[in-house]
Amino acid sequence: MSTDAVGLGKSRAVVFALPALVLIGVFLVFPALWTIYLGLTDYRLTGLAAADPQVVGAANYTAALGDERFRSSFWLTAQYVLGSAVIGQAGLGFTLAWTLRGRRGAVRRVVEGLVLLSWILPGSVVAFLWIALLDRDGGTLNALLGTPGAAWLLDHPMLSIIVFNTWRGTAFSMMLYSAALENVPVSHLETARLAGASTLQQLRDVVLPQIRVHVLTNVLLTSLWTFNDFTPFLITAGGPEGRSEILPFYVYNTALRGGQLGFGAAVSFLILLINLVFALAYLRLLRNRREVAV
């Protein structure tokens, strides 16, 4: 009867899996479906629509796509992901891993320690540290640069949160690339050097093709994490005047602060779709790679 390795049989196996499935259903699947439903209503936090929400169809979606603030938020998010996840975390992480490769001793340990430290600190603590760093009046950065009164968070809100997120998440990429680079045989790099290849040519011809899968995984993960990251809200809250209002902030500001729960749910679903596009594109690239490898 039972064909599984443990000999449970299908019915008993289902019983074992059931508690977990119920939890996933209640806390993940149901809220997700509920969000999709809410996105089709005019549900609000307060007022008449809170007591008796009406189904309004795709009105929320057309409203969101037509909203100047949503579109500006989308572009800010694109900048944020490109700047802090792709160029920042993945790019800097790779650069650090490449530079420290083969190095032992104090320099490597210090850099790794510093990078890891920024990763393991709780988000709220880090946010407070960055506010203290960038503050206009008593900020550490102004003291260091000798530029009293420079309002970094007001004048360069996007740059501030991009640098912040880069600083915060580089450790993961650095560690991933360090591990990946260990798998590139030294003899391959030396063969390229003997052929006269420059460092850039070595990266292009030897290193990157061999760590392609790692790069894809890393860029996908950092992009998704960054796309959905809410921590910088503690620093700029999307301001000033929405100039750093990336999509997660936009949802929060419209749905919870603005009380438009139905509209917020619709935007959340759009975010989910964008994430899905990332993931599918990644899977597709990965599959190409497999076909090539055979």
Added chain:
Amino acid sequence: MISVHGLTKVFPGGVRALDSLDLEIGEGEFFALLGPSGCGKTTLLRTIAGLETPTSGSVVIGGTDVTALPPGRRDVAMVFQDYALFPHMDVTDNIAYPLRIRKVPRARRRARAAEVADRLSLTELLGRRPGQLSGGQQQRVALARAIACHPRAFLFDEPLSNLDARLRLEARTFLKRLQDELGVTTVFVTHDQGEALALAHRIAVMDAGRVAQVGTPAEVFHRPATTFVASFIGSTPMNLLPGRMGDGALHVAGAVLPVPGDPPGGEAGRGAGDGGDGGEIVYGVRPEYTDLSTTRRDDGFAGEVAVLENLGTATLVTLEGPGHLVQAVVPEGREPALGTTAWAVPRPGRALLYRDDVLVGRA
């Protein structure tokens, strides 16, 4: 062609891999760097390639001092132990890679790759990736990549060690013929004395960062300059027995042997002629040059037959005497019985005498 002068390499941590080493390798020579692991042979090869920077000393290739040049400008090609083929490129692209770096147009480098591949019987495999090739094929692709860019010298790091025993013999013959046809100066590193003897025109036997002896395979085999070389070269280790010179004869492990009559270099002769009492020497003779007698011989080393090892067409016999082991090779069908007493008799003129680990004569 390639010469190194006073080459010293000290690694961080104080390991002295090369110790003021001098070496001259001739144009077109097939040259082996031979030694046990840790003797510095690979470091020497990598320093010639430019992959290691010497602590002091210089490397000259083709009359040009290349000590300060990066590896890519030394015009040498190296074949690594693991072949270092790029897994994401097919055989054509792998072979043509050095040409691509030199900006040779695509059509020309593909033609060149095809030409070299044809020579190494790789034409069928040009479209494959390294993962689809056997070990022997991968090695030939690595060789093809080295050949394709017409370097001034080839450097091989343990070229045969990743092949199985049968393939290794084939590859050895192939490699020797190839080097002979190309006539390009080739330096290779090996820890296998048989490989070095079979392939090389000349061998440098290395020990602890220094060259213990440089010579042709015949010289190194027949006249090892030190006891280290003597024990390292040869498919069966040389018998090295402590002895004493006195009363006009050699006293070695219970045997009385004639003092060498015609000592090359004369030094041993002087020592022998002095009849120097207490002249401590080491007496070396290869098992292949030792005959076995089952009757008592004064000029033989007595011992009980302890081990018989079949070598195919011959048998290696180990005799256990008082405080020493002696080995002799006997032809098939002439093996003594285990446990019997036998005498190992060195053939005249085949034994070597060492004083303070240095060759002083022949007996």
